[in-house]
Amino acid sequence: MEETTAAAAAAAAATAISFPEDVVREILVRVEDEADLFRCALTCTRWRRLVAKASFLRRRWPEPHASSFLSGFFTAKRLALTDPAATVSLVPTPGSMAVLNLLAGTCEVIPLHKGASKTWAIGCAILTATDWPSDGKQAAHGHSATFFKLLIINTTDVFHRPWTIQTFTSGEASWNTVCEFSFDDPEIGTLMHLTAVVCRGKAHWLVRHVCLQTLDVDVETCKVSQTEIPVPILYRKGYAVPRLSIDDVGGALSLLHLRRPGLMVDIWTQQQDHQETGGHAGDDARWVCRILELQLPTHNIQSEAETMYLSFLGEKGGMLLLKDNHRHFYAVDLKTGVMRELMDCGRISSAKVVPFEMDWQTFFVSRLGSK
Known part of the structure; x- marks a missing residue:
């Protein structure tokens, strides 16, 4: 047979x-x-x-914008000490950092930064060659596809100042302490999210304050500034905590605010014409809001929306990752609002999710091999 x-x-x-x-x-x-x-x-x-x-x-894949990029999410999983798989670790030394290149299949371990055992990292950003401003600086620096730069903001006391900026650049042996800084306004609190959003040559974090502000760090000089966003929302009742994002069409800084309960997202976007003038977001900045209505998968009952409390897990490349109060996970297209239910990923939160984006066609071909 x-x-x-x-x-x-x-x-x-x-x-x-x-x-x-x-x-x-x-x-x-x-x-x-x-x-x-x-x-x-x-x-x-x-x-x-x-x-x-x-x-x-x-x-x-005839439509480059829609199909040439793959967005996904890593989730951190704690392994039991009795699990044989626990002996195989992506990062070989406890407490260390590493940069994973999915396209090349490499993992570069980063040495601990100065004072790591006595400080808390409250903000971080990983920068690649594409994050440099498009004014010729990238070519001047000779950045390659494997170039990266890590930027962290740390402190010895998360409730006080000063904060310290340290950087690590690929090809170097150690971290570089750039500066210490603090705000004049004592009412400004901690960063609302650990990971920065990089837009037009700057890393941005939302800062806890009576009004909506961002902490901005220039990716080239590490010069620190702060910016007020004239959007009338922050902790308004019926909303989740807002998150910074990048508009997938124009590449502008935007703000996502999720209504709860329900299936509505307010998307505030800084206007391109204002950015081209070289101005900074402030009281006179032009921010426009569009309301996106999310569409549940067809097998869901639409009435569920009235009792559905969605939470942010991550966003990248125009795709949003959400979970509801019943521990269901969804990938959402920020253009159309279409929700696609994902497999159960267990108990995860935004702190355990790392969104990524890569060229889909290049990744596909690289995995085919050369045989």
């Missing part, structure tokens, strides 16, 4: 291989699921070569 099955499989494979290339190409380009297409490409060298061609990739 096994011999018959093997013979049938071999015959089917021989028949498939005998098809002309243009026929095979037309079949493969119509495979809708990316995972299935990947498995087909690994069948033989001939199919792998056809799928990896630039002309095939352009046909398979």
Whole structure:
């Protein structure tokens, strides 16, 4: 029986291989699921070569903006000491940091920064070559695809000042302490989120205050400034804590405010014409709000929206990750509001989620290999 099955499989494979290339190409380009297409490409060298061609990739994903980037989310998982898998760690030394390059499949361990055992990191940003302002500085620095720069804000007391900025650049052996700083206004509290949003050459964090403000750090000089956002929301009743984001169309700084309960998101975006004048967000800044109504998956009952309390987990590349009060997880398209339910990821929070974005076609081809 096994011999018959093997013979049938071999015959089917021989028949498939005998098809002309243009026929095979037309079949493969119509495979809708990316995972299935990947498995087909690994069948033989001939199919792998056809799928990896630039002309095939352009046909398979004809809309660059919608399909050339892959957004995803890492989640941190605590392993029990009795778990054999606990001996295999992404970061080999407890308490250390590491930068993972998904495209290259590498993990670079970063040495602990000065005073790490006596300080708290209250803010962090990881910068790549694309985060530098588009005025020629990137080319001047010779930044490559593997270049990165880490920036952390730490303190010896999270409730007091001063705060210290330290940086680590790829290729260097140690951290660099840039400066210490504090605010003149004693009412300004801590940063609302650990991870910064990088926009137009600056890293931005929301700061706890009576009005909405950002802490801004220049990615090149690390010069610190603060900016008031003239948006009439902060801890308004019926809203989740706001989050900074980047507008997926114009690349402008934006603010997401999630209504609770319900399926509505207020999206405030700084206007492009104001940014091009070189002005800073302040009382005269032009911020425009659009209200996005989220659309539950078809298998959900729409009446659930009245009792649904959604929470932010992360956002990247125009995709939002949310969870509801029943521990269901959703990926949301910030253009259309369409919600897609995800698998149960267990007990996770925004502190355990790291959003990422990469070039989808390059990632796809890199995983095919060269055989």
